[in-house]
Amino acid sequence: xxxxxxxxxxxxxxxxxxxxxxxxxxxxxxxxxxxxxxxxxxxxxxxxxxxxxxxxxxxxxxxxxxxxxxxxxxxxxxxxxxxxxxxxxxxxxxxxxxxxxxxxxxxxxxxxx
Amino acid sequence: xxxxxxxxxxxxxxxxxxxxxxxxxxxxxxxxxxxxxxxxxxxxxxxxxxxxxxxxxxxxxxxxxxxxxxxxxxxxxxxxxxxxxxxxxxxxxxxxxxxxxxxxxxxxxxxxxxx
Numbered sequence: 001x002x003x004x005x006x007x008x009x010x011x012x013x014x015x016x017x018x019x020x021x022x023x024x025x026x027x028x029x030x031x032x033x034x035x036x037x038x039x040x041x042x043x044x045x046x047x048x049x050x051x052x053x054x055x056x057x058x059x060x061x062x063x064x065x066x067x068x069x070x071x072x073x074x075x076x077x078x079x080x081x082x083x084x085x086x087x088x089x090x091x092x093x094x095x096x097x098x099x100x101x102x103x104x105x106x107x108x109x110x111x112x113x
Numbered sequence: 114x115x116x117x118x119x120x121x122x123x124x125x126x127x128x129x130x131x132x133x134x135x136x137x138x139x140x141x142x143x144x145x146x147x148x149x150x151x152x153x154x155x156x157x158x159x160x161x162x163x164x165x166x167x168x169x170x171x172x173x174x175x176x177x178x179x180x181x182x183x184x185x186x187x188x189x190x191x192x193x194x195x196x197x198x199x200x201x202x203x204x205x206x207x208x209x210x211x212x213x214x215x216x217x218x219x220x221x222x223x224x225x226x227x228x
Contacts, residue, residue, distance in 0.1 A: 043203060043219040089155055099144055099209050100171060103155035
């Protein structure tokens, strides 16, 4: 099945700096890569996703890049703010199923004021 | 729309007891999922359903059962609860029409403690 590795597990940045979280996946047929944000005690919520037919997608301060050759995708947050502090999860489809997701282990992002 | 709702929010079970976690969505989504999230960990897929009457196992199905009699409801049954089932359980749903993956919308979660 799909194996998704996420790094780093914790990340602290100063407010206004950028944060980058990286995930690698194993199934070369994977075609959909979402990123979820989970605040403490809350449900995961989608913040951005990318399909395999594009290499980059941006939404205001958040961007995702995809390198199909290397089988990795990254989340970029610019001009970080304290409200960006949360756990971020990447995910990729399980092998043979576009709709079963395998999640990474999560990155605890802390934005220091 | 209420989205995805779950009940109860929190429950304590004794070892060997059974319970059903309820999940309902009002978005007319065809796909529904159950995940568990252990402390400090990612989400593991327990079961999923592609439509009413159709369910299938995910990554960690042992100790659980599901049914999907309607589009809206997808209950998760725990039989003979064990301490290893202490976790937060999330239900999710999505509308999938083509071969691409689609956004999964999560419920607020049920926190289960088995003692």
